Amino acid sequence: MMRTRPLKVALLGCGVVGSEVARIMTTHADDLAARIGAPVELAGVAVRRPGKVREGIDPALVTTDATALVKRGDIDVVVEVIGGIEPARALITTAFEHGASVVSANKALLAQDGAALHATAEKHGKDLYYEAAVAGAIPLIRPLRESLAGDKVNRVLGIVNGTTNFILDKMDSTGAGYQEALDEATALGYAEADPTADVEGFDAAAKAAILAGIAFHTRVRLDDVYREGMTEVTAADFASAKEMGCTIKLLAICERAADGGSVTARVHPAMIPLTHPLASVRGAYNAVFVESDASGQLMFYGPGAGGSPTASAVLGDLVAVCRNRLNGATGPGESAYAALPVSGMGEVVTRYHISLDVADKPGVLAQVATVFAEHGVSIDTVRQQGKDGEASLVVVTHRASDAALVGTVEALRKLDTVRGVASIMRVEGE
Structure with missing residues (x-):
């Protein structure tokens, strides 16, 4: 049975993504209501430039006071698409404290302070969803978690x-x-x-x-x-x-x-x-x-980007959060139970493609091969081209640690016969 009282949504940001979110909420209102079990109502839109014409948005909903909007107390869901760290972090925290769940597309903030935001959401019994933060319209966060x-x-x-x-x-x-x-x-x-x-x-x-x-x-x-x-x-x-x-x-x-x-x-x-x-x-x-x-x-x-694809992901989260709201439940929060240590790049093991500028004379290849061997990096293939005393040497290795590769390159640069390291490229996906 459809609930008649609408769920109220506050939109923070009305740029390329935000304007698409507002448009879809309006043009697909009946479908969204049927999928959620209640109508959704755009209750306010926080912007920096209030004088700009925003097609399809009632000017009476537009405000420059985002803090007052999320503090209203009657807002069910805050959609944050302004990006950056501040004021987005403070606004999301305030939204939780005043009873709203949050849908965000803010990858930078989530990567930096996701744990704190999840903790605040959990403390207040609210949802934090962010499918749009990683790969636009591609469903990825929800399948993973x-x-x-x-x-x-x-x-x-x-x-x-x-x-x-x-x-x-x-x-x-x-x-x-x-x-x-x-x-x-x-x-x-x-x-x-x-x-x-x-x-x-x-x-x-x-x-x-x-x-x-x-x-x-x-x-x-x-x-x-x-x-x-x-x-x-x-x-x-x-x-x-x-x-x-x-x-x-x-x-x-x-x-x-x-x-x-x-x-x-x-x-x-x-x-x-x-x-x-x-x-x-x-x-x-x-x-x-x-x-x-x-x-x-x-x-x-x-x-993975653009107004419509990103808005699609935002609206998908909005539907899920609104359903949870109606059911008095919350969806998956942070799952960090494994608490595994995060290793540095030196411990990564992969293959490497190294291009060297070397002197075109006998013994160079042997010297280079010796350096690789001394650092425990096994060579898979070597390709050499030379002309007029200059040569390029391309070495592809077997799997080795990044730390071993760094040591190898440092030693190669010290050889008199190596004029320079033109490029280093990792080889993945094999």
């Missing part, structure tokens, strides 16, 4: 930033350089005027922290995630990748150690075989590959 709750997740490997995937895909398919591909991404609206958060991996690192925490039932903060951007990836790297039957992606990788005693989370460019499902993810799309004991390998794929 609900559908796979009875399974043991060992690895999460994914493309979680559409801007970087567009740039790398363009470099791969057209031979464009990094700057040329970035310029096109900016012109098409995929990249911000300041793309630092995307291309330096900050955005993906926040998402990796959230994914690792949920997958491994362990608190993982943004500071725990190793991060390496993609601005140094070159056309030469792609040429080398193609010779190996690979392409290059900026990956978020969350892993449980082989002995199950610790976890790692990292973001960096990596070569992956063309046969891997993630290799075929093109343009600005996202995809996440999950490996678990019982389910085996699962892949989640779709648009």
Whole structure:
């Protein structure tokens, strides 16, 4: 039976995502009411610029006083899509304290202070949902914390930033350089005027922290995630990748150690075989590959950003939270019972592709091979090209720890015959 009193929703932020949330709430009002069991009513919209015309939104609902809005006491759910740390953190906390549950798309805040927010939500018996914080419209958070709750997740490997995937895909398919591909991404609206958060991996690192925490039932903060951007990836790297039957992606990788005693989370460019499902993810799309004991390998794929896709995820959470509200219940909260230690990058074990500029003379290869052997890094293949006293040497290793690789590279740089280390790329997905 439909409850007649509507559930009241406060919307914090009315930009690209917020305006889509408001639009869908209005145009799909009957369907949402049927799915929830009660109507939902947009009770207020907090913005920074009140004079801006917002199509489809009653101007009487618009306010610049977000704090007063979340303190009203009659608000059932607060939807936060303003982003950043403050004032979002204070507003979400205030919402819990005044009786509202929260739906958020704020990856940066959740990666930094997710544990504290979950604790506040639990203290006040309220929900904190954030499907939209990681991969846009792709259902990922809920499958990890609900559908796979009875399974043991060992690895999460994914493309979680559409801007970087567009740039790398363009470099791969057209031979464009990094700057040329970035310029096109900016012109098409995929990249911000300041793309630092995307291309330096900050955005993906926040998402990796959230994914690792949920997958491994362990608190993982943004500071725990190793991060390496993609601005140094070159056309030469792609040429080398193609010779190996690979392409290059900026990956978020969350892993449980082989002995199950610790976890790692990292973001960096990596070569992956063309046969891997993630290799075929093109343009600005996202995809996440999950490996678990019982389910085996699962892949989640779709648009990872944009107003409509992100709003879709927000509305999905809104429906779930409203249902819980009607039933006097709450959904899954933080699960950090495992409390596994988070290991540093040095303990990560993978393969490596190292490109060296060396002198083209006898004995160089032997010297380089000796350095690898001294640091316990086994060489899989070597490719050498030389001309006019200059040469390039490409070494692909077997699996080794990152700490061993770092030691190897430091020693290589000290050799008189090594002019420089042109690039180091990890090889994943094998």
